[in-house]
Amino acid sequence: MTRTTELPATTLLRFATAGSVDDGKSTLVGRLLHDSKSVLADQLEAVERASAVRGRSGPDLALLTDGLRAEREQGITIDVAYRYFATPKRRFILADTPGHVQYTRNMVTGASTAQLTVILVDARNGVVEQTRRHAAIAALLRVPHVVLAVNKMDLVGYREAVFATIVAEFTAHAADLGIPEVTAIPISALAGDNVVEPSARMDWYSGPTVLEHVESVPVGPDPADARARLPVQYVIRPQSAEHPDYRGYAGRIAAGVLQVGEPVTVLPSGRTTRIAGIDLLGRPVDSARTGQSVTVLLEDDLDVARGDLIVPTAEAPETTPTIDATVCHVADRALAAGDRVLLKHGTRTVKAIVEAIPARLTLDDLSLRPHSGRLDANDIGRVRIRTAEPLPVDAYADSRRTGSFILIDPVDGTTLTAGMVGASFAAPEPAGDTDADAGWDF
Template sequence: MSTTTTEALSATTLLRFATAGSVDDGKSTLVGRLLHDSKSVLVDQLEAVERASASRGQDAPDLALLTDGLRAEREQGITIDVAYRYFATPRRRFILADTPGHVQYTRNMVTGASTAELTVVLVDARNGVVEQTRRHAAIAALLRVPHVVLAVNKMDLVGYEEGVFATIAQEFTAYATELGVPEVTAIPISALAGDNVVEPSANMDWYGGPTVLEHLETVPVSHDLAHCHARLPVQYVIRPQTAEHPDYRGYAGQIAAGTFRVGDRVTVLPSGRTTTVSGIDLLGTPVDVAWTTQSVTLLLEDDIDVSRGDLIVPTKDAPATTQDVEATVCHVADAPLTVGHRVLLKHGTRTVKAIVKDIPSRLTLDDLSLHPHPGRLAANDIGRVKIRTAEPLPVDAYADSRRTGSFILIDPNDGTTLTAGMVGESFAAPEPVKDEAGDDGWDF
């Protein structure tokens, strides 16, 4: 099989997707129904769900228990943690992230959707679009998830009325389009009854579109990272010191974007030193080419100083290094993020000291307006920040690469993750603001 054929298969047979929605909209039931009706559930798993459902006095198996694995989730009847499930059909393989709906766990939705190519946003047909629906649409837009499915659930509870579905679909699509979501596909479903999840519904003959599974199997997946400029964050320097390879020095890591080939002229950042790729080892075997998500070891022609945290890039496509990072962030910690906050910024495999110099705006989800100069971001807030780092960082725009255009902020005292950031992303261009951080002694 040729390299081109292998890359094509890799790019078309796997779909990463996430589910999102408000509490009790039926996300876990949808996922359970999807797994059950596509015959992706093992017999012992189904038996365990049947026993758990019977112990709770339920006549039929509660398919939500297939994903709600934590004891607290089962007791409260809500999803808390991100539950990952792996399944496959003859047409495609899937990695599914079932994310929480409660506003308290929005941070987990960011985690689940950060690597997704598609997000399924559920809406209860009785309630329509609510604040948490808008929040999830905003996060999907920020994370640049290319495909969004609006699953209008519990259609059985509104008499399978087409007008109810049409009103919700129109409102959500208009909102998502204003956010910049490139594609919305609306599907009316009943996860509990199985309507339009795997099999077409006999109760909604007015709907002529795909079922949820049919759409998941056929939606085009570009895997745009494979076409981005090549990026390899160095995770480890390998020096085996063996008699067989006395001079071996390799730079190991997972390719974050693009493709590397033997003979490529590359630059190591932030030092700016240039050299040539003399070899690529993949699982201990030399190869001529390697691409996105593969974990490899690069061998370089020249003996230059390279260490963990450095970024190897093609010389012709090297990003600029900067100490001033502007980004849109989703704050995930309980403690607020404030102007002057001293943090650690983790970008790829590199972690540096940094300080929040300004918070120009916070997004109001109700009308997408920007609240200027809030001074702080609370848990689940989305806003713009300006950050000054102690050392130069080679960052891409998030629009160009979701991997090397993203970062997290960490509390230097206890290691808590504070904020997830997307470099250069913005819903609207805020007006220039005066630096309000003051002189705090961190003179970067």
């Protein structure tokens, strides 16, 4: 069989919207979909009918994303609404996240995989507490690109001075959080100014529209994800006369590039070998990269199972039973020191115990405050976890993919917490220790 080179990359941008209640996130998303011709005729007709029932003279574009009945009745976004659309230049996965403070956990969910976050601000209100909170979450999750969309410019007479004041305040706050660059765009989502088409009513602004920016922003591999990681999902052993000894390890490459002939280590066992072959879409290739689903063949017959991690030997991460992390608690029931949980990292799930919850994060400035060893819904805090088996983990600062995990309720399978390994900030750690009894046995 002829060996082929790897397939060309597809241009895909994952981005999320965030902002306070009624800042116009859903209207912005609806305007993007409508003006970029990404709405089917029957979808638009359904929105027009629903808008007429609500007494609107025209289509309420926010309804293109606010699909839940509860959301339509309250006029706010509750859940994360995902939309998929494309333009001639790029494909998009868009997450419209809630603005209300009680749904902060949903914003974390939507932004966790985003390459860009659009933070909306009502031009009449300027930067408010929830704006600062969403900027802090974007910094915490290390979202590579941040857009400040100053919305409802039509309600402040399209005045440049209003826009400039908001931009100055937000960028100063973003710099304090460690966000290196912010792209600011004045818009009116309702009227369509600077969303898809440039606004004739803000000739003082010469930058890109929202669509132009998301079409052109770089979305290459994250430099922090340069080290290759392949979580094994499935061991393939076809019984056939043509390939009687075939043994492949299938999975989706979480980061980096794997190459035939490269020395690799299988974790957590620590055994080493070389890559004998890589199959991609049923064809052998010389290399494969982040996001591609492949089957890897190894030179030696090792004991490799689902949950193991194949990595370049020179770039193997630390394997440890103790994880210090920053977590966002997403469940309604609290998380407390001493809780028994399941920890899912990549394709591996192990038993674990929450040893300590020493601090909670203040989202206004990402400072840590001493805490009593408990996290409630939407809380973000520092935790220490001990696992029943050592895990090969990267720091979240080194890889958003292999530096993250979730905690699961072992009784009913509910997702409790989303975690980031390390993810510490330049803030003083709290004094004191709230460690749970370290003598737990699994």
